[in-house]
Amino acid sequence: MQIFQTIADLRQALKLVKNDGLSIGLVPTMGNLHEGHLSLVSSAGKQCDFVITTIFVNPTQFSPNEDLQNYPRSFDVDIKALSSLNCDAVFAPKVEEIYPAGPALDTLVTTPSLSKLHCGASRPGHFDGVCTVVTKLFNLCQPDKAYFGEKDYQQLTIIKNLVQDLNLPIEIIGMPTTRETSGLALSSRNNYLSLEQKQQATILYQSLKNTVKTLEQDSNPIFSELEQVALKLISSAGLDPDYFSICNAKSLLPAKPGDKDLVLLVAANLENTRLIDNISIKLI
Numbered sequence: 150m151q152i153f154q155t156i157a158d159l160r161q162a163l164k165l166v167k168n169d170g171l172s173i174g175l176v177p178t179m180g181n182l183h184e185g186h187l188s189l190v191s192s193a194g195k196q197c198d199f200v201i202t203t204i205f206v207n208p209t210q211f212s213p214n215e216d217l218q219n220y221p222r223s224f225d226v227d228i229k230a231l232s233s234l235n236c237d238a239v240f241a242p243k244v245e246e247i248y249p250a251g252p253a254l255d256t257l258v259t260t261p262s263l264s265k266l267h268c269g270a271s272r273p274g275h276f277d278g279v280c281t282v283v284t285k286l287f288n289l290c291q292p293d294k295a296y297f298g299e300k301d302y303q304q305l306t307i308i309k310n311l312v313q314d315l316n317l318p319i320e321i322i323g324m325p326t327t328r329e330t331s332g333l334a335l336s337s338r339n340n341y342l343s344l345e346q347k348q349q350a351t352i353l354y355q356s357l358k359n360t361v362k363t364l365e366q367d368s369n370p371i372f373s374e375l376e377q378v379a380l381k382l383i384s385s386a387g388l389d390p391d392y393f394s395i396c397n398a399k400s401l402l403p404a405k406p407g408d409k410d411l412v413l414l415v416a417a418n419l420e421n422t423r424l425i426d427n428i429s430i431k432l433i
């Protein structure tokens with residue numbers, strides 16, 4: 150497995166890969182890899198000839214009051230995990246490599262409508278940072294396929310739209326959320342939680358599952374009422390809910406009566422830790 154820190158070295162290696170006509174699979178990450186990330190790398194290895202994992206804690210997707218400084222970093226452990234998989238290259242640039250003129254860029258990739266919903270409403274600028282860095286990584290790695298977790302459902306939807314709107318010849322592949330046996334979705338931010346808090350946080354998945362059950366049983370559900378029930382349940386477990394939204398799975402707008410293809414999106418804070426989760430459901 151090759152490790153690159155500079156764009157020049159990455160480009161030189163990828164020239165050879167392209168010359169050999171190999172397909173490239175990209176797994177963009179911010180490191181601190183867990184089983185969810187590793188499942189993306191494994192899938193990329195099955196579907197592509199050459200797999201690149203990027204490790205880059207992207208400063209432009211954090212607001213000034215967020216956890217950029219404390220974001221868990223575990224480079225050596227990550228490299229060990231990746232080298233036991235079919236990962237061919239790691240691109241782990243320094244911030245100056247990606248943002249040579251500083252992170253306050255004048256050129257941004259923005260998706261104004263989707264980015265202002267849900268997580269974007271409480272994290273202004275977050276998705277501009279994500280879209281800009283992901284577009285940079287796409288330009289640098291020139292992948293045929295790129296892999297993202299469904300846990301970040303809004304991010305995945307935005308990136309699928311971005312690729313379509315900018316005519317990028319990249320297939321975006323969303324992979325199912327990996328969970329602990331308790332149901333808690335794996336996330337690097339779970340590292341901030343104590344064992345007791347991890348147990349508390351399972352309320353997010355429980356609230357999603359409860360709502361799915363009601364939706365499946367109720368022939369005429371009132372979405373706003375179900376959202377309120379879920380929000381109360383989350384609060385009563387000691388979390389501070391940001392939103393619980395029953396949405397159209399494609400537009401991410403509030404679901405309308407008769408919508409069948411839905412996604413339930415939730416975000417909540419547990420003390421200083423922001424947690425998100427979701428479930429997709431097709432009503433019949």
Ligand code: PAF
Pocket residue numbers: 177178179205207210279282283301304
């Ligand atoms: O999902 C993440 O880890 C990040 O948002 C991503 C896609 C690597 C961009 O920094």
